[in-house]
Each structure stands twice: as structure tokens, then as C-alpha cells.
Amino acid sequence: MVVRSELEQLGIIPESVTLGVVQFAAPVTAEQKQRIGSALAPYGFSLIDDKKSRLIEKVKNLIVTLVHGNDNGELKVNLSGYLSAQLLHDYTYxxxxFTQVEGTTIEQYYIAQRIEKVKELLVYDELSLGEIAFRLRYSSAAHLSRQFKKVTGLTPSHFRKVGESRRKSLDSL
Known part of the structure; x- marks a missing residue:
């Protein structure tokens, strides 16, 4: 809504606005791109105009949706197969x-997203660690605990005590 509103205030009417993607009926000039970038920057948005950067954003959006938007957490195939099928590109590519552009691997990004989801579920304090592990497709609660401690420096039970102050926003990952 913010993106659509800002574009309309600039007199640039988008054809569609979805998560991470804005499409225009007519080509956007360089001057318009600059104005759009300036208008959206205060909200933490940036323009991505080249194909490789758009592909990276699609990878990120798929992972975020997979981890945070999928309540049952079920991934029917492995991550590499899922991304390849969704984006119609070889996973190696x-x-x-992703590593060149982001400076981290897809797997590390996926783990970071999963750990943030674990933090969210721990703060809500409605599920046991075993239920969280199952929901996020960890092989065991022990595996989830080891990975959680490796990433955060805290055990899940200690984190549950200190709570929400340790969570990061999705934008900062």
C-alpha cells in the first residue's frame, strides 16, 4: 500500500504492485526512477532494476514465504529443488x-530465516521445542537447539526467557 500510494503521489500509476515487484504499463524514465527511489528510500525500499538482482529478490521472497508464510512449515522437496522449480533456473547458478550478490549462501539465508521464525514461536510460548522443530522441518529438537545456539549464542530455553528484544526484523536479515 505504501509503494502504491507513493507512486500515485508522484503521478506514476503502477499496473500492479505485489510483494517485491511493481509493474508499469509504460516504460519508466531515468528521472522517474530517481524520483521513485527517493520517495521509497525513507520506508526502507530500494529499486532493483537488473535481472540478476530481481532473481535474488525472488529467491529471498520465496524463502521468506516458505518459512514465515507457511504455517505448517512443510516443504515437500528440498530447498534446492524447490527454488529451481519455482524460478526455472539451475540451483548451482x-x-x-546469490553468494556473489549477497555475500552469504542461500542455505545461510534460509537458516537465518528459520531461526527468526523459531524466535517468533519461542516468544509466543505456545509450542514446545519439539513442536517447533517439527513445524520447521528440523530432524529433531536437539538439532534445532544446536543450530539455534550456533546462530544466536543462546539456548532456546534461555532465549524464551529474554524474549522479543533479541528478534530482528525481516528487513534487516
């Missing part, structure tokens, strides 16, 4: 491109 996606992985190398």
Missing part, C-alpha cells in the same frame, strides 16, 4: 549468483 542460483547459489553462485
Amino acid at each position: 542460483l547459489s553462485k549468483l
Whole structure:
């Protein structure tokens, strides 16, 4: 809504606005791109105009949706197969491109997203660690605990005590 509103205030009417993607009926000039970028920057948005960067954003959006938007957490195939099928690119290509652009691997990004979801579920304090592990497709609660401690420096039970102050916003990952 913010993106659509800002564009309309600039007199640039988008054809569609979805998560991470804005499409225009007519080409956007360089001056319009600059105005759009300036208008959206205060909200934490940036323009991505090249194909490789758009592909990276699609990878990120798929992972975020998979981890945070999928309540049952079920991934029927492995991550590499899922991303390849969704984006119609070889996983090796996606992985190398992602690492070049982001400075981290797809797997590390996926783990970071999963850990943030674990933090959210721990703060809500409605599920046991075993239920959280099952929901997020960890092989066991022990595996989830080890990975959680490796990433955060805290055990899940200690984190549950200190709570929400340790969570990061999705934008900062």
C-alpha cells in the first residue's frame, strides 16, 4: 500500500504492485526512477532494476514465504529443488549468483530465516521445542537447539526467557 500510494503521489500509476515487484504499463524514465527511489528510500525500499538482482529478490521472497508464510512449515522437496522449480533456473547458478550478490549462501539465508521464525514461536510460548522443530522441518529438537545456539549464542530455553528484544526484523536479515 505504501509503494502504491507513493507512486500515485508522484503521478506514476503502477499496473500492479505485489510483494517485491511493481509493474508499469509504460516504460519508466531515468528521472522517474530517481524520483521513485527517493520517495521509497525513507520506508526502507530500494529499486532493483537488473535481472540478476530481481532473481535474488525472488529467491529471498520465496524463502521468506516458505518459512514465515507457511504455517505448517512443510516443504515437500528440498530447498534446492524447490527454488529451481519455482524460478526455472539451475540451483548451482542460483547459489553462485546469490553468494556473489549477497555475500552469504542461500542455505545461510534460509537458516537465518528459520531461526527468526523459531524466535517468533519461542516468544509466543505456545509450542514446545519439539513442536517447533517439527513445524520447521528440523530432524529433531536437539538439532534445532544446536543450530539455534550456533546462530544466536543462546539456548532456546534461555532465549524464551529474554524474549522479543533479541528478534530482528525481516528487513534487516
